[in-house]
Amino acid sequence: MRSGRAPTLEDVARVAGVSRATVSRVINGIRNVDPQLHEVVWDAVGQTGYVPNRLARSLVTRRTGxxxxxxxxxxxxxxxxxxxxxxxxxxxxxxxxxxxxxxxxxxxxxxxxxxxxxxxxxxxxxxxxxxxxxxxxxxxxxxxxxxxxxxxxxxxxxxxxxxxxxxxxxxxxxxANDTGAAMAAEHLLARGCRRIGMISGPADVPASSDRISGFRRAMARHGHGWVPTVSGNFTQDSGETAMRTLLAEQPALDGVFVANDLMALGALLALRESARAVPADIAVIGFDDSSAATAAAPPLTTIRHPLxxxxxxxxxxxxxxxxxxxxxxxxxxxxxxxxxxxxx
Amino acid sequence: MRSGRAPTLEDVARVAGVSRATVSRVINGIRNVDPQLHEVVWDAVGQTGYVPNRLARSLVTRRTGxxxxxxxxxxxxxxxxxxxxxxxxxxxxxxxxxxxxxxxxxxxxxxxxxxxxxxxxxxxxxxxxxxxxxxxxxxxxxxxxxxxxxxxxxxxxxxxxxxxxxxxxxxxxxxANDTGAAMAAEHLLARGCRRIGMISGPADVPASSDRISGFRRAMARHGHGWVPTVSGNFTQDSGETAMRTLLAEQPALDGVFVANDLMALGALLALRESARAVPADIAVIGFDDSSAATAAAPPLTTIRHPLxxxxxxxxxxxxxxxxxxxxxxxxxxxxxxxxxxxxx
DNA sequence: GCAGACTCGGAAAGCGCTCTCCAAGAGAGG
DNA sequence: CCTCTCTTGGAGAGCGCTTTCCGAGTCTGC
The missing domain is CATH 3.40.50.2300 (Response regulator)
Structure with missing residues (x-):
């Protein structure tokens, strides 16, 4: 395997003493090739250290892999x-x-x-x-x-x-983002939360809007026709800011659904800063089950996204x-x- | 832009009424082309919706981009x-x-x-x-x-x-993994830790072994010739296990350097489980400054890796x-x- | 023993592009 | 007016591969 130009089909063919076509057939495992030649060709391939040029191959097969x-x-x-x-x-x-x-x-x-x-x-x-x-x-x-x-x-x-x-x-x-958000709502409700807020993602992104509508729908079904919502942009910082805003507007919140784990991490920070215990004072539920969820303190209850x-x-x-x-x-x-x- | 076969140089040349070579020159911005033809060619390109075939080009230029x-x-x-x-x-x-x-x-x-x-x-x-x-x-x-x-x-x-x-x-x-590890040592020592341990990565990986040797060298320079060490494999779980082992061997530890943040996260978990306060009872310092560091509770002091x-x-x-x-x-x-x- | 069917391997035509070579035309100098 | 140089565009040879088309050889069956 010297380092000049890479060996080509031509080279292999010369070494094997057959035509390019035959070598190509052998390489690509097309039958109709005498087993003996087959072996000769593979030997030549080994000797030359030949590796097919994918570009050239793609050019003709119209497949790039x-x-x-x-x-x-x-x-x-x-x-x-x-x-x-x-x-x-x-x-x-x-x-x-x-x-x-x-x-x-x-x-x-x-x-x-x-x-x-x-x-x-x-x-x-x-x-x-x-x-x-x-x-x-x-x-x-x-x-x-x-x-x-x-x-x-x-x-x-x-x-x-x-x-x-x-x-x-x-x-x-x-x-099924809406279903996931609904599960979060059910869970918060089931554990007894009554003043529930939401930190959403940007409203114009499909995944985000589905979570918003799913959550609201589920809440409405249980008599909570209005859910205080602040939106972030899926980053930890924006989650922290959003939580602070939400807290300012609704100090008595006892549960919050955060549309992704990263923002939930931020929310946790804001909550700690405001001296609220999680989940005793306020329950937090995230979305994604990313690695951030297990790293959080306390570990995040979240909606698993089988990404x-x-x-x-x-x-x-x-x-x-x-x-x-x-x-x-x-x-x-x-x-x-x-x-x-x-x-x- | 209909969806049959993609237009080729040939097609553009035909529309422009010039040869393939000329079109190629224009496309690749080679001078020596009459400005008028230049324009004619670009028009033809626009008309046909031509996009050069990168494969074919790479095959001859031996550059793939x-x-x-x-x-x-x-x-x-x-x-x-x-x-x-x-x-x-x-x-x-x-x-x-x-x-x-x-x-x-x-x-x-x-x-x-x-x-x-x-x-x-x-x-x-x-x-x-x-x-x-x-x-x-x-x-x-x-x-x-x-x-x-x-x-x-x-x-x-x-x-x-x-x-x-x-x-x-x-x-x-x-x-400079060794320098980073040394900084960790200096920091732990400076804040008054005296019984310091280490959770290392696999000893045969260069990045890991450099951190080990850097840490040990710095410790030795300050009179700590021996550092109790347990190794993990850079995952959170392995960090947790390692911390438990280390604690069992050295219950009086008051500082630990963990070779990456993920393992440090695990270590924090083990520490919480053993009812030790961080950093009051035992100081923990990580490595990488990954997003896990800010997510941790308490947030991790760590060595920044400008990856x-x-x-x-x-x-x-x-x-x-x-x-x-x-x-x-x-x-x-x-x-x-x-x-x-x-x-x- | 020979026509017909089959098997196998080679020659060669591209895939779409670049780029060297060459010819033709234009301009300049003597 | 002729030659020399310079500019410009075309023809065509590949890049390394696959694949169709054929011809030559081999085998079977009557």
Whole structure:
């Protein structure tokens, strides 16, 4: 394995004393090749240290063995400080882990793509269409995003994690966010809370609005027609601020549903600062069951979001659609579950 | 933009009424093209919705505009449960975020590659050599890993995050782990701790062994020739177990250095369980300044690991080496800093 | 013993692009 | 007016691979 140019099919063919075509057949396991030649070729492969050039192969087969993980944002300028936070959040890693658990087994690679501008999205779709990747898993952050529709229009195999904000004929996996929020409501009510508030995420993001409506609906069903709500942006800081605001408005609160664990962590901080005991004075319930939940003090009762499973399913859906592009548009909704810890 | 086959250079050339070569020149901004034709060509590009096929381009230019992020493991079977944990850990996301902050600006993509078996590593090097990606950022997990050496041998541009276990002529960025551990020692000593223990990571991982030796050296310098140590594997659970063991051996401990924040979280749990107050009875200091540190109760005093910066620097080093492969092997060592919070 | 069916391997045509070479035309200098 | 140089655009040769098309050889059955 010297380090000049990498050996090519041609080289192997020369060493084996056969034609390029034959080597290609052997490598790709196509029958109709004499077992003897078969062996000769593999010997030559070993001797030369040959590894097929994936690019060249993809160019002709129109298959890359690569799937794009697209993080779709809507930034204005390129130095988006938000992205740093996004990657640091366990959310991203859990998705990657879930995806890899199935892609890896299939020998499919994951290429990370971040797009913000509409220009970037256009180019992304173009790249995808011209075979840059076989398909895309899409994580759409902005409340309204043209990307899902562009992908659908361009007939690019794609699966979203989290439903699109606008109805678009595209596969997706999602969590029954409303059910999860309802479970939180039931739990708080069941443990005797009567003055319950909510710290929500941004109202225009689907996952967030579903949690809001699910929670309100469940509360209303039990006679609480109005729920004091302050919204944050899913960061710990915003949760802390929101909790302070909520407390200022409703000092007698005895329970709060926080739309994700990170904000719940912040809320816990604000609560400690105001000398309220959790859960004795006020019960706190989070959402996601991220690693932050177990790290919190007290450990967070939360709604489990089976993100790894969802991502894995997204990968499976995508692989299936790549294999068979005419499949009917599908969606898979996961049911959340309540994880009972100490905070509520 | 209809959804049949994507338009090619040929199509654009036909519409513009020029040759493929001319279109290629215009697209790639090569001068020597009449400004008028220039415009005609761009019009044709707009009309056809042409997007260059990156694969075809890469095949001839031998440049892909892609960098691989290689996570090198040493698994035995493919269903490695460890990987899930690895991705969920903020470490992974922070690295990705840091890398993307520089790669994105250069229009370079990141392709994720997980390799475990030696077979897989061999194929990876082959793929890299045959131009699958322009270079690699390597995260090597196992204590002893043949990959760095293979990469160096094959002359593949590569940069490691964390120094290789064995000396290998390869670029890397690393943290002065020993200095960080020494800072922890100084801090514990300065606040009056006298019976100090340590929860270390696996002794054969470089980052871990540097922390061990740095800590011990600093302690020795202050007359503490021996430091009771229990090792864990960087997970929260292992930290909890280790703390219990340490406590059983040394009940009078009044300070402990834990080699990462996640284990420190576990240690805090064990401490609470044993009814010891932190930091009153025993001071705890972590390492990494991950998001777990602020989430902990009490918030963790810890050694800051500027991982995003390190990853960004790794990306810059790699880009430089891709541009100029004959560069001298370089390493950049980052200095850690102590973040003072409540636990010590 | 020979037509017909089958098996196997090679030649060669691309996949979509870049880039070297070359020819043609324009302009300048003698 | 002719030659020399310079600019500009086209033709075409690949990059490394797959795959179709064929021809040559092998085997069977009548």
């Amino acid at each position: 690569t799937v794009a993980l697209v993080v779709s944002d809507s930034e204005t300028h390129d130095d988006d400080p938000f992205m740093g936070r996004f990657f640091a959040d366990p959310f991203f890693g859990r998705v990657v882990g879930g995806l890899m658990s199935v892609l890896r087994r299939e020998g499919v690679q994951l290429a990370l793509q971040i797009v913000g501008t509409d220009e970037g999205k256009k180019r992304l779709v173009g790249d995808l269409r011209s075979g840059q990747a076989d398909g895309a898993i899409v994580l759409s952050l902005p409340a309204v995003d043209p990307l899902p529709d562009m992908l659908a229009q361009a007939d690019v195999p794609a699966v979203m994690i989290g439903r699109p904000a606008e109805p678009v004929p595209i596969d997706y996996v999602d969590l 790894e499973d969802m991502a894995a399913e997204a990968a499976r859906l995508l692989l299936a659609r790549i294999e068979e592009p005419t499949l009917r548009v599908a969606s898979v909704i996961y049911e959340p579950s309540l994880i009972h810890r100490a905070s509520a | 892609t960098v691989a992020l290689v996570v090198s493991d040493s698994e035995t079977h493919d269903d490695d449960p460890f990987m899930g944990r690895f991705f969920a850990d903020p470490f992974f996301g922070r690295v990705v975020g840091g890398l993307m902050s520089v790669l994105r600006r250069e229009g370079v993509q990141l392709a994720l590659q997980i390799v475990g078996t030696d077979e897989g590593k061999k194929r990876l090097v082959g793929d890299l050599r045959s131009g699958q990606a322009d270079g690699a950022i390597v995260l090597s997990l196992p204590a002893v890993d043949p990959l760095p050496d293979m990469l160096a041998q094959a002359d593949v541009p590569a940069v490691m995050i964390g120094r290789p276990a064995e000396p290998v002529p390869i670029d890397y960025v690393d943290l 995003e910066d390190m990853a960004a620097e790794a990306a810059r080093l790699l880009l430089a080496r891709i541009e100029e492969p004959t560069l001298r092997v370089a390493s950049v060592i980052y200095e850690p800093s102590l973040i003072h919070r409540a636990s010590a």
